[in-house]
Amino acid sequence: MRIFPALLIAVPLALGQSNPDLSGVWKANAEKTKMERPLGDTGYYVWVQQSGAVIKEKTLLMGAHFEQRSEAAYDTSAPETTNMMRGEKMASKATWSGGTLSIDTTGHMEGHEVTIKEKWTLSPDNKTLTVARDTGRGEDTIVFDRQPDSESSVFTGPPRMAKDVYLNVKELDVPAYELGEVMQNFTHALGVNCQFCHVRGKMDSDEKDKKVFARTMIHMTHGINQDVFKGKFKVSCYTCHRGQKEPLIRPAETAEAMTH
Numbered sequence: 482m483r484i485f486p487a488l489l490i491a492v493p494l495a496l497g498q499s500n501p502d503l504s505g506v507w508k509a510n511a512e513k514t515k516m517e518r519p520l521g522d523t524g525y526y527v528w529v530q531q532s533g534a535v536i537k538e539k540t541l542l543m544g545a546h547f548e549q550r551s552e553a554a555y556d557t558s559a560p561e562t563t564n565m566m567r568g569e570k571m572a573s574k575a576t577w578s579g580g581t582l583s584i585d586t587t588g589h590m591e592g593h594e595v596t597i598k599e600k601w602t603l604s605p606d607n608k609t610l611t612v613a614r615d616t617g618r619g620e621d622t623i624v625f626d627r628q629p630d631s632e633s634s635v636f637t638g639p640p641r642m643a644k645d646v647y648l649n650v651k652e653l654d655v656p657a658y659e660l661g662e663v664m665q666n667f668t669h670a671l672g673v674n675c676q677f678c679h680v681r682g683k684m685d686s687d688e689k690d691k692k693v694f695a696r697t698m699i700h701m702t703h704g705i706n707q708d709v710f711k712g713k714f715k716v717s718c719y720t721c722h723r724g725q726k727e728p729l730i731r732p733a734e735t736a737e738a739m740t741h
C-alpha cells in the first residue's frame with residue numbers, strides 16, 4: 482500500500498515543476514527599474530506570447546522624441562535560435578531552470594562582439610516580471626508590471642509618424658520606429674557614418690550642409706519613385722550611390738581615360 486501515497490506526492494511535484502507562462506503585456510516600472518541609462522518618461526513595453534517551448538517577444542520603447550521596436554523568438558527546446566537585431570544576426574540559447582528563463586545571446590553589433598545574458602523571473606502572484614540583463618558593460622534590472630491584455634494596442638494600433646515624434650523631420654514619411662533603419666540605410670548607401678550628416682548629440686540640428694542636401698536628395702528620390710515608378714519603391718539612395726559619397730557619372734575606367 483506504500484506505493485500509493487508516494488505516487489500521489491509525485492504527481493503534484495511534477496505539475497509544480499511546469500514552467501511559468503510569461504505571456505502578457507508588460508510595462509517597465511520606472512521607479513523600480515535600474516538601467517545604465519535611466520528610463521525617465523520613456524514607456525518600455527514588452528509583449529510576450531509563450532506557447533509550449535516557443536517564446537515570442539515584441540519590444541517597444543516610446544519616448545517623447547524617439548521610438549524603437551524590435552521582435553525576437555526563442556525556442557527552449559532548440560540548441561539555438563537566431564534573430565535579427567538592428568540588422569545583425571544574433572544567436573540565442575534559451576533555457577528554463579527552477580522557474581527562471583535564461584536567455585544568452587551572442588553576435589556582433591556595430592563591429593563589436595557582444596554577449597547579453599538575461600534572466601526572466603515571474604513573481605509568485607504573476608503580476609511582476611523581472612528581467613536581469615548583463616551586457617558585459619553593465620547590469621540592468623528591469624521590473625515590469627503586468628498590463629491588461631487590451632494594452633497590446635500600443636503594438637497593434639496605428640504607429641506614431643517620424644514627423645510627429647522627432648524634432649526636425651520634414652521629408653521622411655515613415656513611422657517613427659523605422660527612422661533608425663532609414664538612417665542605417667543612408668550610412669550604408671553612402672559609405673559614411675552618422676557624423677557625415679549629423680553633429681554628435683544634436684541629431685535634430687541642421688548645422689551640416691550634408692544633412693540639408695540629404696533632405697533634398699530624399700525629396701528627389703521620393704519624386705522619382707512617385708512620378709516615374711507609379712509610387713513603387715524602385716529607386717533608393719543605394720541605386721546611385723553604391724556605397725560612395727559621389728556617384729559616378731560614367732564607368733570608372735572611362736572617367737580615368739578622360740582625365741588623361
Ligand code: HEC
Pocket residue numbers: 546647648649650651652653660664665667668671673674675676677678679684685691692693695696699
Ligand atoms: C546622408 C546624411 C545622413 C546620414 C549619414 C544620417 N542621417 Fe540622420 N538624418 C538625415 C536627415 C536629412 C534627417 C532629417 C530628415 C527629414 O527632415 O525628413 C535626419 C534625421 C535624423 C534623426 C531625427 C532627429 C530629430 O529629432 O529631428 C535622427 C535621430 C537621426 N537622423 C539619426 C541618425 C543616425 C543614428 C545616423 C547613423 C546611423 C544617421 N542619422 C545618419 C541625414 C542623415
Ligand code: HEC
Pocket residue numbers: 667671691692694695698699702716717718719720721722726727728
Ligand atoms: C538619381 C541618383 C541619386 C539618388 C537616387 C541619390 N543621390 Fe545623393 N547624390 C547624387 C549625385 C549625382 C551626387 C553628387 C552631387 C555633386 O557632385 O554635386 C549626390 C550627392 C549626395 C550627397 C553629398 C555628398 C558629398 O560628398 O557632398 C549626399 C549627402 C547625398 N547625395 C545623399 C543622398 C541620400 C540620403 C539619398 C537617398 C535618399 C540619395 N543621395 C539619393 C545622386 C543621387
